[in-house]
Amino acid sequence: MNNLGSLIFLASVLLFTTFLNWYVFQAVKTLTSNLDSDKIRNSINVGYWLIFSGISLWVILTFIGIFSAGEISATRQTALNVFLTVLVTQLVIVLILFGEDIFRNLQAGFSLVANGSKDFTFPTRNAYVSTLAIAIAAFPFFSFIYGTTYGKYNFKVHKEVIYFENLPDAFDGFTITQLSDIHSGSLRDKEGVRKGVDLAVRQNSDLVVFTGDLVNHKAEEIDPFLEQFAEIKGKYGQFSILGNHDYGDYISWPSKSDKEQNLENLKAKHAEMGFRLLLDEHVRIEKDGQEITLIGVENWGVGFVKKGDLSKAMEGTPEDGFKVLLSHDPSHWDEEVKKNQNPVHLTLSGHTHGMQFGIETPLVRWSPVQYRYPNWAGLAEEKGRFLYVNRGFGFHAFSGRVGIWPEITVIELRKAN
Known part of the structure; x- marks a missing residue:
C-alpha cells in the first residue's frame, strides 16, 4: 500500500471508529442519565471515552506499525483482536440504535403532521432499547473472547x-x-x-x-x-x-x-x-x-x-x-x-x-x-x-x-x- 493509500485507510479507520464510539455512547448516556449521582454519571461517561478513544489510537498505531514493518507481530495480533472484537460488538449496538432512530424519526414526523410545531419535542431514547442493545451485543463480544483464546484451536x-x-x-x-x-x-x-x-x-x-x-x-x-x-x-x-x-x-x-x-x-x-x-x-x-x-x-x-x-x-x-x-x-x-x-x-x-x-x-x-x-x-x-x-x-x-x-x-x- 502506497503512502497516500495508507493515509486514506488510516483516516477512514479513525473516522469510522470515532463514529461508532459516538453512536454507542448514545446508549451509555441514556442509561447513565437515570443515575442520581452526577459524579458517577460523569465518571462513567468520561471513562467510556478514555477507553474507546484509547483503543482507536492503539489500532491506528498498530496499522502504522504493520505498514512500516510489513509483518503482524504477536502484539499487533492482540491489537487487531481487540479492534475486531470491539468493532463487531459496537456494530450490533449501532444497528439496534439505528432501528430505534428510524422509529423515533417516524414518530416525530407523524407528531409534527398531526399537531404542528407547537410544543413539539423530539422523542427521547428508550432506556429499555439501549439495555437490550448492550445485552444482545454481549453475545458477539464473548464469542470473540472465546474465539481468540480457545476457538482458534477448536479443530x-x-x-x-x-x-x-x-x-x-x-x-x-x-x-x-x-x-x-x-x-x-x-x-x-x-x-x-x-x-x-x-x-x-x-x-x-x-x-x-x-x-x-x-x-x-x-x-x-x-x-x-x-x-x-x-x-x-x-x-x-x-x-x-x-x-x-x-x-x-x-x-x-x-x-x-x-x-x-x-x-x-x-x-x-x-x-x-x-x-x-x-x-x-x-x-x-x-x-x-x-x-x-x-x-x-x-x-x-x-x-x-x-x-x-x-x-x-x-x-x-x-x-x-x-x-x-x-x-x-x-x-x-x-x-x-x-x-x-x-x-x-x-x-x-x-x-x-x-x-x-x-x-x-x-x-x-x-x-x-x-x-x-x-x-x-x-x-x-x-x-x-x-x-x-x-x-x-x-x-x-x-x-x-x-x-x-x-x-x-x-x-x-x-x-x-
Missing part, C-alpha cells in the same frame, strides 16, 4: 463421501486427509497445534495433502512446528502445493535474491516435513494395479498471484483417467478448472479461511467471505466436477476463529453404482 474433522462413476475399482473407499492454510507465523501455542496434528494423524488416511499457505511470509516460521507436522503420514504418501502467502509477496525484502532464497528455503521445508511439493506437475498414485492422477499447481487466484499453469501440470494426463487437483485458491476452479476440456473430477482448495468468522448451523450458513467467494467452505459440484474448500488449519491477521472452526478434512472416494 473439527469434516468428512465427505463423494461418488464418481469412473473411479477405478481399486480406489473405492480410498481416503484423503486434507490440511490447508497452516499460517505457521501466526501460531504461538504448540499444545494447541498438537491437538490438530493428533487429530489429523488419527484419521489414518490413504493419502495426505496440504493445499498451501504454510507460512505468512518467511520460511523459518514453520521451524518450531516441523517435527509435529512431519508426524502426519498417508499410506500412499504426502503431497503439497504453494499458496499466495508462501511467495513472500506481502513484505519488503533486502534484495530480490533474498526473496528468491526464502522461497527455495520454504520448498525445502516441505521436504523436511515429508511432503512432496507439486509445482505445476502431476504424480500417479497406484493401488492394486490401477491408478489415479494427483495434480498440483502453483497459486492461481482472482485478485492474487497467478503463477499456476494448469495445462503444464496436466500435460500427459489421460482424459479418461481419474484426476484430483490441488489448487490453493477456489476461484481457480470457477475460472479455469471446471471448464477444462480434460476433466478434473475433484479439486481441493483452501485460502478463504471462511474469513475465520461466521455462522454454520443446519439452518443458517453465513460468512462475510461469501460476498467475495461463491464457494468459500465445504463441497460444491457442477456437472459432475467437485470442489472442496477447506476452512484452514491456522489463522492470519485476526488471531482467532468465531463460528468457523479450524478444519481437518477427510474425503472418501466411492465408486458410483
Whole structure:
C-alpha cells in the first residue's frame, strides 16, 4: 500500500471508529442519565471515552506499525483482536440504535403532521432499547473472547463421501486427509497445534495433502512446528502445493535474491516435513494395479498471484483417467478448472479461511467471505466436477476463529453404482 493509500485507510479507520464510539455512547448516556449521582454519571461517561478513544489510537498505531514493518507481530495480533472484537460488538449496538432512530424519526414526523410545531419535542431514547442493545451485543463480544483464546484451536474433522462413476475399482473407499492454510507465523501455542496434528494423524488416511499457505511470509516460521507436522503420514504418501502467502509477496525484502532464497528455503521445508511439493506437475498414485492422477499447481487466484499453469501440470494426463487437483485458491476452479476440456473430477482448495468468522448451523450458513467467494467452505459440484474448500488449519491477521472452526478434512472416494 502506497503512502497516500495508507493515509486514506488510516483516516477512514479513525473516522469510522470515532463514529461508532459516538453512536454507542448514545446508549451509555441514556442509561447513565437515570443515575442520581452526577459524579458517577460523569465518571462513567468520561471513562467510556478514555477507553474507546484509547483503543482507536492503539489500532491506528498498530496499522502504522504493520505498514512500516510489513509483518503482524504477536502484539499487533492482540491489537487487531481487540479492534475486531470491539468493532463487531459496537456494530450490533449501532444497528439496534439505528432501528430505534428510524422509529423515533417516524414518530416525530407523524407528531409534527398531526399537531404542528407547537410544543413539539423530539422523542427521547428508550432506556429499555439501549439495555437490550448492550445485552444482545454481549453475545458477539464473548464469542470473540472465546474465539481468540480457545476457538482458534477448536479443530473439527469434516468428512465427505463423494461418488464418481469412473473411479477405478481399486480406489473405492480410498481416503484423503486434507490440511490447508497452516499460517505457521501466526501460531504461538504448540499444545494447541498438537491437538490438530493428533487429530489429523488419527484419521489414518490413504493419502495426505496440504493445499498451501504454510507460512505468512518467511520460511523459518514453520521451524518450531516441523517435527509435529512431519508426524502426519498417508499410506500412499504426502503431497503439497504453494499458496499466495508462501511467495513472500506481502513484505519488503533486502534484495530480490533474498526473496528468491526464502522461497527455495520454504520448498525445502516441505521436504523436511515429508511432503512432496507439486509445482505445476502431476504424480500417479497406484493401488492394486490401477491408478489415479494427483495434480498440483502453483497459486492461481482472482485478485492474487497467478503463477499456476494448469495445462503444464496436466500435460500427459489421460482424459479418461481419474484426476484430483490441488489448487490453493477456489476461484481457480470457477475460472479455469471446471471448464477444462480434460476433466478434473475433484479439486481441493483452501485460502478463504471462511474469513475465520461466521455462522454454520443446519439452518443458517453465513460468512462475510461469501460476498467475495461463491464457494468459500465445504463441497460444491457442477456437472459432475467437485470442489472442496477447506476452512484452514491456522489463522492470519485476526488471531482467532468465531463460528468457523479450524478444519481437518477427510474425503472418501466411492465408486458410483
